[in-house]
Amino acid sequence: MGEKTICAISTPLGNSAISIIRMSGKDSLKIAEKYFSSKSLNYKKIEERKMYLGAFKAEGISEKCLFVYFRAPYSYTGEDVVEFQIHGGEYLAKKILEILAKNCSLALPGEFTKRAFFNGKISLDEAEGVIDIINAETQAELSSAYNLSSGKFNREISAFQKSLTEVLAKIEVALDYPEHDEELITTKEAQKVLLEIGDKLEQIIENSSSGQKLKSGVNIAICGSPNVGKSSLLNALLGRERAIVSSVAGTTRDTISETIVHNGIKFNLTDTAGIRSEGDEIEKIGIERAKKEIENSDLTLFVVDLTRETTEEEKALLKELDKEKTIVVLNKKDLAAERKLSGYTCVSISAKREENISNLLNLIYEKTIANKIDLSKIVLTNMRHITILKEAKKLVDKTLQTLDSMSLDVVAFEIKRVWNELGKITGETETEEIIDEIFSKFCLGK
Ligand SMILES: Nc1nc2c(ncn2[C@@H]2O[C@H](COP(=O)(O)OP(=O)(O)OP(=O)(O)O)[C@@H](O)[C@H]2O)c(=O)[nH]1
Ligand SMILES: [Mg+2]
Structure with missing residues (x-):
């Protein structure tokens, strides 16, 4: 991922006040240098995140515009990113894109965000929050999108995973030093953590039962x-x-x-x-x-x-x-x-x-x-998230029911399954097909 540089128009086509064209990848700056110049810009000493006013010149274009550079990894994608803010004309935007695309590839829908995900800038659920922000039509949709994109939901899931990892570590120790007492204490601890996670999962699922509404x-x-x-x-x-x-x-x-x-x-x-x-x-x-x-x-x-x-x-x-x-x-x-x-x-x-x-x-x-939804708490509107939480809850319940009769290594195996299920939310354990499908729903240039 990210080996080739990509470019796209990030604003809607049509006539508007401005259009934004962006590039991401290691050649971004080199390509920009071919066309954009400004009296205040020396490419060797370029300042990141600073707007330069100058001109984009090529093939009959002499466009007075703004230019900004984000150095990797401190950008949306985690790669070198440049953006041009040009006049909002459809012909102009397409023409500049065409010129840039002679030096790099056209981005696929959602490719910038997909790169952000693969470069560890955002988790899968946060990326889904980004698309939800764009598609939100009401305050309720926007709030729930912010819960995702800001990482609020992600932090909750990561906290569950952290507790599970801690229990797993203790089981490992108990297995390495098999004294009966240790084993019993560890099983009790696993039970406590699973009960707690089960409860919290139940609350989120319950509060989200009408979330799609x-x-x-x-x-x-x-x-x-x-x-x-x-x-x-x-x-x-x-x-x-x-x-x-x-x-x-x-x-x-x-x-x-x-x-x-x-x-x-x-x-x-x-x-x-x-x-x-x-x-x-x-x-x-x-x-x-x-x-x-x-x-x-x-x-x-x-x-x-x-x-x-x-x-x-x-x-x-x-x-x-x-x-x-x-x-x-x-x-x-x-x-x-x-x-x-x-x-x-x-x-x-x-x-x-x-x-x-x-x-x-x-x-x-x-x-x-x-009477149905507590909007101050997390409300999931995405079926993928709800289905995964339900599956995780099922696994937790099943493990709890048979915990007493399980040997510690089986307990560890079941806990790992819960961890993996939750990892689908953040993307850590989600399949490539589903990840591709999620990003294909993004718009071009995002
Ligand atoms: N005074 C008064 N008349 C009303 C009120 N609401 C509706 N009407 C009148 O009642 C009649 C029927 O209204 P509609 O809204 O067409 O009733 P509807 O239930 O859609 O009727 P159908 O489509 O035929 O099933 C009209 O003459 C309305 O002006 C009201 O609050 N006060
Ligand atoms: Mg009627």
């Missing part, structure tokens, strides 16, 4: 009988007239989905066709879709109309819903007295007048996020 968004189905104000509610939550609203029962036929962000969390809202036993063929298809939507949702907003009694059909529908995953929204409170449905989380609103919508939003947040 931070990325994909929480799915919310708006459903109920026709004409109760489902589409009006969607519009009120969105703050714009998205769905058609009318006094005709059966207005909405197909499902309509839109996303909002509340408290830094994405909520995917789906308005559905009113559920009733009658209706034409199209409406029936819509009702089937509505039912599917409820099944796939994390939360259902069951809308009822305060101006009339709850019908038998509505009661039957409500019975089928999971109470923990349902909020009964009593709509049209501007026209009728408020009431409640016992046993359900209820909120009265007026969708038309946009009254009490913020209360409803807070209830939604409480039921789906606040």
